[in-house]
Amino acid sequence: MSEPxxxxxxxxxxxxxxxxxxxADDSRAGFLKKSMLATGGIVGGAAILGxxxxxxxxxxxxDVSILNFALTLEYLEAExxxxxxxxxxxRGEVLxxxxxxxxxxxxxxxxxxxxxxxxxxxxxxxxxxxxxxNQAKFKATxxxxxxxxxxxxxxxxxxxxxxxxxxxxxSVHSVEARHAAWIRHINGAPPAPTAFDxxxxxxxxxxxxxGTQFITGAPAMTAAGGSPSFTG
Amino acid sequence: xxxxxxxxxxxxxxxxxxAREGTSESRANFLKKAVFxxxxxxxxxxxxxxxxxxxxxxxxxxxDVQVLNFALTLEYLEAAxxxxxRNLTGETRxxxxxxxxxxxxxxxxxxxxxxxxxxxxxxxxxxxxxxxxxxFQATxxxxxxxxxxxxxxxGPRVTKPVLAxxxSIVSVEARHAAWIRDIVNQNxxxxxxDxxxxxxxxxxxxxATGFIQG
Numbered sequence: 157m158s159e160p161x162x163x164x165x166x167x168x169x170x171x172x173x174x175x176x177x178x179x180a181d182d183s184r185a186g187f188l189k190k191s192m193l194a195t196g197g198i199v200g201g202a203a204i205l206g207x208x209x210x211x212x213x214x215x216x217x218x219d220v221s222i223l224n225f226a227l228t229l230e231y232l233e234a235e236x237x238x239x240x241x242x243x244x245x246x247r248g249e250v251l252x253x254x255x256x257x258x259x260x261x262x263x264x265x266x267x268x269x270x271x272x273x274x275x276x277x278x279x280x281x282x283x284x285x286x287x288x289x290n291q292a293k294f295k296a297t298x299x300x301x302x303x304x305x306x307x308x309x310x311x312x313x314x315x316x317x318x319x320x321x322x323x324x325x326x327s328v329h330s331v332e333a334r335h336a337a338w339i340r341h342i343n344g345a346p347p348a349p350t351a352f353d354x355x356x357x358x359x360x361x362x363x364x365x366x367g368t369q370f371i372t373g374a375p376a377m378t379a380a381g382g383s384p385s386f387t388g
Numbered sequence: 389x390x391x392x393x394x395x396x397x398x399x400x401x402x403x404x405x406x407a408r409e410g411t412s413e414s415r416a417n418f419l420k421k422a423v424f425x426x427x428x429x430x431x432x433x434x435x436x437x438x439x440x441x442x443x444x445x446x447x448x449x450x451x452d453v454q455v456l457n458f459a460l461t462l463e464y465l466e467a468a469x470x471x472x473x474r475n476l477t478g479e480t481r482x483x484x485x486x487x488x489x490x491x492x493x494x495x496x497x498x499x500x501x502x503x504x505x506x507x508x509x510x511x512x513x514x515x516x517x518x519x520x521x522x523x524f525q526a527t528x529x530x531x532x533x534x535x536x537x538x539x540x541x542x543g544p545r546v547t548k549p550v551l552a553x554x555x556s557i558v559s560v561e562a563r564h565a566a567w568i569r570d571i572v573n574q575n576x577x578x579x580x581x582d583x584x585x586x587x588x589x590x591x592x593x594x595x596a597t598g599f600i601q602g
Contacts, residue, residue, distance in 0.1 A: 193534075241430050246521075255578065256575065256577060258581040259580065260577060260579075262580070263580035264580060265550070267580075267581075285509070293526040294524075299389050302543070303470060306559045310552075310555045310556060310559060311553075313543065313551060313552075314551045314552045316549045316553065319544040322543060322551075323540075323543065323584060324581075326527075326539075326540045326543045326582075326584065327540060327581040327582050327583070327584060328581060328582075329537045329555070329558070329562075329584050330539075330540060330558055330559060330561075330562035331577055331579065331580060331581065333558075333559035333560070333561070333562035333563050333566070334566035334568075334576050334577035334582075335563060335566075335576075335577055336559075336561050336563065337564075337565075337566035337567050337570075337576065338564035338566050338570055338577060339577040340563075341566070341567055341570045341576070342465050342570075346486070347514075347563050347564075347567035347570075348486065348487065348490060348560055348563035348564055348567060349564060350490075350556060350560070351489070351490040351560060352493070352494035352497075352556040353492065353555075353556050353557075353558065353559040353560055353563075354556065355552065355555065355556065
């Protein structure tokens with residue numbers, strides 16, 4: 157990867173452009189998009205994104221399993237924020253947080269689906285048990301979800317086989333940590349409560365997710381979701 | 389937690405070279421050269437020539453030592469920055485107190501992991517970035533964002549035990565970055581994907597600060 161990869165080389169069907177468009181309501185993401193498209197080349201984290209987005213066959217079965225685990229968590233987060241914003245109960249910085257973070261989580265979903273291709277699991281159905289229609293419940297739940305996301309990526313990273321997949325996971329991992337610190341700050345909780353974040357295993361994470369009862373149905377046959385259903 | 393990380397991971401070549409060379413060259417000079425060297429970077433006695441951004445050399449015990457010493461240098465810098473900061477008020481003061489304690493713990497952890505292979509701390513001059521609150525805040529944002537990019541860039545270059553330990557630190561650096569960004573009304577999470585930077589990119593950025601004196 158000594159030379160910049162051009163967007164067109166890795167994004168023949170435009171999925172990355174779509175992802176960037178999807179997050180364009182975040183001004184900084186918009187800036188990133190412009191700078192990438194302006195130069196015609198993508199570097200750094202975006203190069204990872206490109207490298208990973210093209211050859212799904214380069215992944216091992218183990219990596220596919222890990223990415224599908226991550227995709228399921230990202231589906232959950234994306235749906236949570238999208239629904240909360242659309243329910244209209246959020247105000248002030250909490251609303252700004254939900255908008256920005258929701259755009260990020262949707263970008264993570266798009267990215268993971270693109271990377272997995274036909275191996276991508278579908279989106280489950282969700283019921284957020286009232287946490288998307290009440291600001292206080294939303295804030296508490298967002299904090300748990302983001303801290304959980306950090307622990308999940310931390311637990312999986314050392315299990316990943318492929319460099320490009322690992323690099324991509326790391327570029328998402330730290331963003332989840334930023335989200336966690338942000339909502340903690342909003343909540344008046346310590347944004348960085350310990351000097352070392354603890355990882356959790358896939359089993360631990362899945363048990364925690366099951367405990368929320370947010371997932372109410374198995375994934376559909378394909379990942380192509382329709383319009384979101386609002387569950388409150 | 390990562391306390392059990394032992395670098396058993398012994399780099400015999402490096403150990404022997406260091407033993408041969410003795411201490412004729414101080415660690416500080418060593419590091420100074422590391423940071424100020426142009427094209428070819430030396431850190432911890434290992435030459436890292438012409439690293440292209442984000443190329444991943446196969447992880448190895450000797451590369452772990454190199455990467456951990458790179459991380460240790462950044463943590464020394466952060467720890468000294470927060471420890472020296474004064475004249476801070478309000479939440480910024482609390483931020484510096486909490487984050488400074490974290491960075492000192494990261495230093496202690498990395499030194500323990502590296503044992504005799506640990507580089508010494510350089511000396512620093514942070515100028516008015518540690519005496520003026522606005523300058524402190526702006527610098528903290530850059531340092532923490534840089535820390536995230538640095539750890540993310542090294543992740544694919546280290547062995548799995550080191551990766552696990554680094555993973556428990558990088559997310560804390562990201563939390564610090566988001567916290568100070570929120571304090572100064574910058575977007576705590578400006579992108580959906582954090583951008584990694586290579587060791588040479590990070591060291592060029594550190595060199596440009598002029599913070600490292602020797």
